[in-house]
Amino acid sequence: MTEFDLLVLGGGTGNVVASAAAEEGLDVALVERDRLGGTCLNRGCNPSKKLIHRADVAETVRRAGALGVDASVEDVAFADVVDEVNREITNAAESKAETARESDRITLFRAEGRFVGKRTVEVDAENGPEEITAERVVFAGGSRPMIPDSIAGTDEVDFLTSADALRLRERPDRLVIAGGGYVAAEMGHFFGAMGADVAIVGRSEVLLDREDRDVAEFATDAYAERHEVHTGYEVTELAEGEGDDAEEGAVEGGKLVRAESKDGEELELRGDEVLLATGRRPNADSWNADAAGIDTDEKGFVETDEYLETSADGVWAIGDVAGNYMFKHSGDREAEFAVRNAVRGERASVDYPGMAHAVFGSPQVGSLGETEGDLDRDDYDVGTFAYDDTALGSALVQDGFAKALAAPDGEVLGFHVVGPHASMLVHEVATAVAAGADADRIAETIHVHPALSEVVQGAFREARGHPPTGI
Structure with a gap:
């Protein structure tokens, strides 16, 4: 059995922890059965958004006639588009692997791994199964597409995930x-x-x-x-x-x-x-987390406390496998705290200030905080504002609106926007909330005219009863 200072299980967000630990002088074992970069880089955020950008361009051209521009999409080199995106993704993943291999502090196990005991993992090495162990483990095992048992025929018919x-x-x-x-x-x-x-x-x-x-x-x-x-x-x-x-x-x-x-x-x-596209499930079972004494909830997510510690001594969990949020940006946040707690020995409680997310469809969606349906209270203010009610928004082919939810004291309870550039507009509110600003401060902030961000300001001005000055 080979002993390390730290085991990092999963090469997505876990790679961030492994790199930081190596820089601080720890001998690290990094276990990843696939390419480094995890779901986000290889099978999720990065390739999907690169492909979707091409879709956005094609959609813009098709809608150009509504703005008096004579244009059309004659053909799409579909295979070329997919090949180009995946070539970029593969190169990025291989670059990460090369960096890991060059480090004299990181031992990369490109193999299946499974817990066989407390802080002990068996990996499928070149010469057969090998056990590795450490006093500290960061479990970043990720997630996978969920295939419901309720759907008959999935073992007989080819389908896509x-x-x-x-x-x-x-x-x-x-x-x-x-x-x-x-x-x-x-x-x-x-x-x-x-x-x-x-x-x-x-x-x-x-x-x-x-x-x-x-x-x-x-x-x-x-x-x-x-x-x-x-x-x-x-x-x-x-x-x-x-x-x-x-x-x-x-x-x-x-x-x-x-x-x-x-x-x-x-x-x-x-x-x-x-x-x-029926959801995702955590990979705790495929890593045999039970064998390490790691508790999971009814959905299979690893249970963690505010320090990202699991029920097993010396084991922290981050990212999709922990299920606090299932976003890459939340996983990166947790990686920062895993470095502080698992690597540096601190007791830092993780927080998620201004946590937002986006859906890169058509229309786009950006969201932060609670939805109106989530609110377990009656004393809140709602403000909505349409894209068409702004100078720039009215010039767009696509419509949309922003919706702000605020408490009587001005606390931002939630913000939701649907329409062009929603994934960027939500960040104004995320930054404000992270900085401690309330709904009144967002409403009173001077916005560039006629920028699309006036949609955000309009929703908060309505929620807080401010006159629509500057819009």
Whole structure:
């Protein structure tokens, strides 16, 4: 058995911890079965947003006529686009691996790993299984696409996960997406803008049902204008399509998706490809966390305290496997505190000031704090402001709005925006909240006119009863 100062399990956000620990003189073992960079770099944020940017460009061109610009999309080099993005991603991941290999303080195990005891992990090394151990372990084991047992036929019919969809080189003529969350929204936008016919089947009444209800309804309506959208249906089965009895405009043969509503109404859809975008699950089980005495909750997430410590002595958990948030930016925040606590021996309580997230679909969504449906109180103010009510927003082809939620004392309870550049607009509020500003300060801040950020100011001015000065 080989002993190290620190074991880091998972090469995504965990790579940040491993690098910092090595710089501080610790001998580190880094275990990652796939390429370094984790889900975000290889199978998530980075490739999806690079692809979606191409989709945004294509969509902008198609909408140019509404602004008096004669333009059209004649063709999309789909395979070339996918190859270019994945080549960039591969190079970035290999660069990280090369950096790790060059470090005399990091031993990279590019292999499967599993706990076999307290702070002890077995890895599939070149010469057979090898056990490694350390007094300190940072568990950054990540997550994977969830394939519900309730869907029959997943062991008989080929389907795509989000990871597969990002590497698909042949664009399907018709894509059926099972799921109504952010992956469905983003991938539906990408494939639709690239020229595919897209159908989305979600079990909730709206797409993006975890967002504020007003935002979710707006996004659902926008998607229904461009795609075939079925909400309130649970996918029950995948099957190989047969014959020519497909509904009008659908693919003959292909793959068949069956779904059912709560009222028992049945739905059948066909497509060249089926994407299961039904959520993600933590990888604690695949790392055999139980063997290390690491407690998990009913959904399989590792339970941590405010210091990111687990139930096992000397083991900290960060990122998707811990489930505090399932964002790369929250994982990076936790990595900072893992370095402070696991590497430097501090007792620093992790916090997430101004934590926000975004959905890079069409329209975009940006969100921070609680939704109106989440609020367990009656004493709050609501302010909404439409893009069309600003000088620049009224010039855009796409519409949208911002919504601010504030307590009577001005505390920002939540902020939600749907429309162009929502992923950037939300950061004004995130920065303000992190800096301790309240809703009145955001409303009173002088905004550049006619910048799109006036949508944010307008929502807060309405929430707090300020006159619309400067808008």
